[in-house]
Amino acid sequence: MSAPSDATTPAPAARSWPLSHAIEILRIGTGIVWLINLVFIVDPANRYWSSFSTTARSFAPTTVGGPGLADYVSAHPLFFSWAIALVTGYLAFSLILGLTTRLACFVGGFFSAMLLATQFGSTFLFPGGTDIGAHPLYILIYGVLVVGGGGTSYSVDRWMRAHLPAQPIRRLVRAPSHVPWSAAASTNTVLAYFVAAIIVSLGIGFGLVVALPASSGPAPPAAGTQPVAYLNLSIVLNATNGWPQYVPANFSVPVGLVVFTITDHDSPMNWSGCPCSVRGTVTGTETVNGSTVGMVPSSNVAHTFNIPDLGVQVLSPGGSVVQFEVDFTHAASYAWMCMAPCGAGANPYTTPPMGTPGYMTGTLTVG
Numbered sequence: 001m002s003a004p005s006d007a008t009t010p011a012p013a014a015r016s017w018p019l020s021h022a023i024e025i026l027r028i029g030t031g032i033v034w035l036i037n038l039v040f041i042v043d044p045a046n047r048y049w050s051s052f053s054t055t056a057r058s059f060a061p062t063t064v065g066g067p068g069l070a071d072y073v074s075a076h077p078l079f080f081s082w083a084i085a086l087v088t089g090y091l092a093f094s095l096i097l098g099l100t101t102r103l104a105c106f107v108g109g110f111f112s113a114m115l116l117a118t119q120f121g122s123t124f125l126f127p128g129g130t131d132i133g134a135h136p137l138y139i140l141i142y143g144v145l146v147v148g149g150g151g152t153s154y155s156v157d158r159w160m161r162a163h164l165p166a167q168p169i170r171r172l173v174r175a176p177s178h179v180p181w182s183a184a185a186s187t188n189t190v191l192a193y194f195v196a197a198i199i200v201s202l203g204i205g206f207g208l209v210v211a212l213p214a215s216s217g218p219a220p221p222a223a224g225t226q227p228v229a230y231l232n233l234s235i236v237l238n239a240t241n242g243w244p245q246y247v248p249a250n251f252s253v254p255v256g257l258v259v260f261t262i263t264d265h266d267s268p269m270n271w272s273g274c275p276c277s278v279r280g281t282v283t284g285t286e287t288v289n290g291s292t293v294g295m296v297p298s299s300n301v302a303h304t305f306n307i308p309d310l311g312v313q314v315l316s317p318g319g320s321v322v323q324f325e326v327d328f329t330h331a332a333s334y335a336w337m338c339m340a341p342c343g344a345g346a347n348p349y350t351t352p353p354m355g356t357p358g359y360m361t362g363t364l365t366v367g
């Protein structure tokens with residue numbers, strides 16, 4: 001440990017060399033994961049800010065405890081999008097630099113526990129079309145970092161303790177050993193605070209989910225938005241080769257709210273491992289033969305309609321009519337594709353018509 005060599009501050013037992021390095025590698029690696037998330041957030045191509053509300057609402061149908069919290073977050077996108085972005089940025093830089101490492105572990109644990117609690121219904125759909133499945137692992141990592149003294153070496157924390165001994169840093173690390181930020185706090189003390197913090201965070205998260213009332217009925221489209229266009233797609237079997245194909249595969253829609261209808265004439269398939277949740281539509285749902293759903297059983301997904309750049313995923317069961325709405329905010333060109341393994345060859349994930357233009361992928365032009 002890099003506790004000051006001060007007679008009043010007993011340094012915990014030194015860690016063995018390989019373990020201490022493993023802990024710091026884990027810390028920096030976790031920071032890099034958050035940095036990648038931060039890059040995703042700030043990259044305009046991902047439309048994090050503009051699609052935040054829609055993404056948040058898309059969790060509503062699968063949240064255990066009801067859609068109230070997802071609706072609430074969706075209705076306050078400015079606050080929540082910035083809160084998530086700032087926490088993401090803090091975790092990235094704090095963990096990579098080893099600056100306020102222990103605090104970052106608590107913040108990260110709180111963040112993951114809140115996400116876990118509030119999106120609990122989605123968690124076990126991993127990969128489920130959401131990256132939320134990793135949060136139990138993140139909490140475990142923060143616990144390991146807290147217990148293992150992450151940030152003890154190769155860190156700004158270490159540098160500051162060594163070079164800024166006289167000022168508040170020193171008072172902080174010399175705080176009584178029963179407070180969690182004290183350098184003298186025992187592993188057991190820190191771990192107890194960490195476990196308690198996670199339990200409280202989970203409690204707050206579940207409490208919010210249960211306490212916030214759901215808005216009644218399917219969430220309405222953004223205020224004042226009326227459909228500007230209706231687009232009908234069919235999935236038919238090609239008369240020549242028998243492959244299923246989207247007709248049309250290349251099409252244009254105007255900017256604004258577009259109502260899609262997919263009439264699927266293909267047969268169902270059993271797609272184990274299907275990320276079967278609807279994402280990226282205005283309501284976070286689709287209708288299948290008139291019923292509103294946020295998920296489709298994996299035992300009946302013939303094809304999907306994905307627009308990766310917009311985070312749109314819609315599932316098309318065999319022999320069904322699917323409807324959904326997408327709000328296109330600006331003129332652009334997007335690739336769409338089917339992600340369900342509908343290839344006709346040995347590997348249904350890679351053989352045609354999968355990935356074949358005019359069949360299971362094409363171009364959607366907005367504007």
Ligand SMILES: [Cu+2]
Nearest residue numbers: 303338342360
């Ligand atoms: Cu397909």
